[in-house]
Amino acid sequence: MTRNLTQTFHRAVHRRKNARWIALETTLGVRIYDFTLFDKALRHPSTESEQPTGLLASYERLEFLGDAILGAVVTEYLYQEFPDRMEGFLTTLRSRIICRETCAIIARQLRLIDFLEISPHLNLHDSHKIDSILANCLESIIGAIHLDSGISASRRFIHTHVLGGVDLPKLADRNDNYKSRLQELTQAKKWDPPVYIVAEENGPPNRCIFTVDVYVKGRRRGRGHARTKKKAEQGAAHQALQYLSVTPDRKMEA
Template identity: 40%
Template sequence: MVDKRRMASLIKLGSRLEVKFSKLELLHQALIHTSYMNESKKCRYGDNERLEFLGDAVLDVVISEYLFRQFPSMPEGELTKARATIVCEQTLAQQAAQVGLGEHLMLGRGEQTSGGRERSSILADAFEAVIGAVYIDGGFSAVTEFIHRQFACQLEEIGAGQYNHDFKTLLQETVQRHTDGKVHYEVTAAQGPDHNKSFEVVVLVNGNPMGRGAGKTKKEAEQHAAKQALGKLSHGLQN
């Protein structure tokens, strides 16, 4: 059984997600990291990996169907690129952070002390697990509404054609246009086995960190870092 304190925390999170779970145990399990299971002998629930597996597949289908129906003239290659802006570690981690998922995660001591609650890969996996939990609890209609609501801004950007930019090139051009500065990327973390690595990158402009990004490849992480840096630079230039 989930204790009363944990149950209250889950109800609060459910409200933030705008989802009323009939089985809060599913949301509870979606937030159990493998590191917690490895250290806890009392936990009667499994970790969130199976729900993550399901959530990943459901997210892929829901976003694919949305794009297919909303953009009937968009070629397959463009549909794939558009979908990749949502079905990626960076976007999922951002959504997880936005709803405060990290504070509800159940982690092992090692993960807690090493910043696991803010780690992009853990947050992204947990968010996919939550999607899986919503699907099991409420069905396809409920999870479709949840995904459309959670990724409304990203879907709007796709509709405006803002998904297919080479942010690294745009950042380089912006820096050269307004300053004589240099752009440099540094890998700050590389985690996971060789077949499933996750990278975190920081982009430096004139030696100052301007953006951070994460992804399954260094190039993907660099693109996300460049996008964040562009947002900061654009805001600074407008002021």
């Protein structure tokens, strides 16, 4: 009886939203089998209070899954693509590929905003908020593809739309803006942004040496010294990146 009701529900969803799924399949380049998975993947948490309890969840759980799959597939690709590069380089390059900004750009290219269900009461004037929503939606779509069609399909999607859309040589050769790299790394790991604090100012005003500390997850992970605050911050970020490149995540959680 329960199975029959489930099948009836799936058929009803298919008939009601057939045009939507055809458009989404064309956009993503995948075949959709379980429509309820993609309903969840495209449903923002702001709509949860507007839905009957238990009917449809938001994309948060699928986002969690998709984030892990995206990271694993990109990591494997970079490992094979750059056999002579060290872990620190691979980690930084991966963070540049899967950062919020990149995922949001890809989501825009796929026009996921046209399929996303968002509460009309949600304020979308903040571009950073929109980027975050789009990036989360892309990850939830990856999670839905994985559950619906398997790892081969999700890997193919990532290779086509994520890795196929980035200029790896350009990313790899990007200038050493250590603050930017540290910011990208913390975003990729879903940590709070690094915090820079001027610890000391020594010497006369015209020859002052600034000492800047950078804190990641509430702990000091780097220190820089320079004639300007900006250069001292870059030095602190560089030291933090060196520390994080040889420190397992479990130590950062301590």
